Amino acid sequence: MSSIDLENNFANQMNLKNNRVLSESRNRKRSSAVTPVNLDSKERVKEFLDKFDFILSDCDGVLWVNNGAVKGAPEAINKLRAKGKRVCFATNNSTKTRQEFHQKLTKLGYESHMDELFPTSYSTAVYLKSIGFDRKVFIVGMSGIAGELADVGIESCGVGSDPTPRHWTPGMADVELDEDVGAVVVGFDNQISFPKLTKACSYVRDPNCLFIASNADETYPHPDPRVAVPGPGAYVAAIQAVTGKEAIPLGKPYKYFFDIIRRQHPEIDPKRTIMIGDRLTTDMVFGRNNGLKTLFVQSGIGTYDDMINFKNSNDPEDHKCVPDYYLNSLDDLNKYL
The missing domain is CATH 3.40.50.1000 (HAD superfamily/HAD-like)
Known part of the structure; x- marks a missing residue:
């Protein structure tokens, strides 16, 4: 390689380096503009x-x-x-109704009023009522969602224990599907199980079934920082992976x-x-x-x-x-x- 070629090669390398430094500097300036x-x-x-x-x-x-x-x-x-x-x-948090949240706030010393309470159990009920939904909801979640749905006249199923039978294997996952189900709603569920996820995925695969995430938080707070408690986002991701359908998000x-x-x-x-x-x-x-x-x-x-x-x-x-x-x-x- 001639000396001219070497000089040109060196110059190109320096230009690339200078451009990279300039880009990084601009990025740092953009970042430093956000100052809590x-x-x-x-x-x-x-x-x-x-x-x-x-x-x-x-x-x-x-x-x-x-x-x-x-x-x-x-x-x-x-x-x-x-x-x-x-x-x-x-x-x-969709685990409770507004009334139950009101009771908890009062017990812990917070002043609160019913028209100030907005859990995602409530946002789910408001959404389904607003679109004229008139079928049954399968819930991967807890009684808060079921209670708020009942308040607006929507029937639901799925809340509670649904343990995995000992004889179950992937090819023997026997489930009974309710033909009246027209939506699956996912919230935090402390009794999540293989049968529940199987039913949820089976319902959601139907193109006429709504798939709703009351929220998609990946984890749930725990007083011990070493403990990672999976949140609804984990269940939502599993159902999306199986069905290829994106959830309708109704929370923050x-x-x-x-x-x-x-x-x-x-x-x-x-x-x-x-x-x-x-x-x-x-x-x-x-x-x-x-x-x-x-x-x-x-x-x-x-x-x-x-x-x-x-x-x-x-x-x-x-x-x-x-x-x-x-x-x-x-x-x-x-x-x-």
Whole structure:
């Protein structure tokens, strides 16, 4: 190779390197533009409070974990109410009806009212009623979905134990399918089983059967960080893999869920509303998708490191997961309220 060729080759390599450095620099600039604010001072909290009138709060991992309230969270929410903030509870948890959520909130010390409660068990019932659905629903989930469906006059089946018989093998999966089923709804199910998944997949393969995900959260909060509890997203993914059919999503982070809230509260101004959540990929994205401000608390699924990784990502989609504000937990607000 001649000296001219060597020089040209070297120049090309340097240009590629410079272009790569320039591209990385631009990507870093885009990432650094998303800067969450730590609400760690009275001044910052005051500025924060002045920017919103309406609160949408997630429940699991924000207000409670399992059956225990997150320390200081009831006091913080109730103090925010006392300052004139409106509160609604927007949860992807479909295991309970609105009445049952109201009872749990009251027991744990939170003020709440029925028209403020929006679990995905309720959004599922609202959706099916709105499209004039008049068949039976097969539920991979718990009694919350069945209860809300019953309230709007829709019959359901599938809730409860459906254990795998000892003699079952893949070629001997005997099931009885109900010809009246016209939709499969998936939520969290602590009695998930092979027969349930078999029935769900069999129904969903019918092109006339609706496939609905009350939510698609991959995991469920647990007080021991070493324990990974599969959420409805795991069951939804399994059914999609078998059937090739995409689920209709009715929870966060999708816009339909916010539409249901606004239907009951048309006075909500998205620009003056804050979404509080513990799940960066769901709660924060829900806020971004609907023009809301977002507050991330680390008392549930997400961590500070997760937030920083999303912030530093070169993928603009990851920036939707970055909150406007963050705290360790809602208890941190109490000293400033």
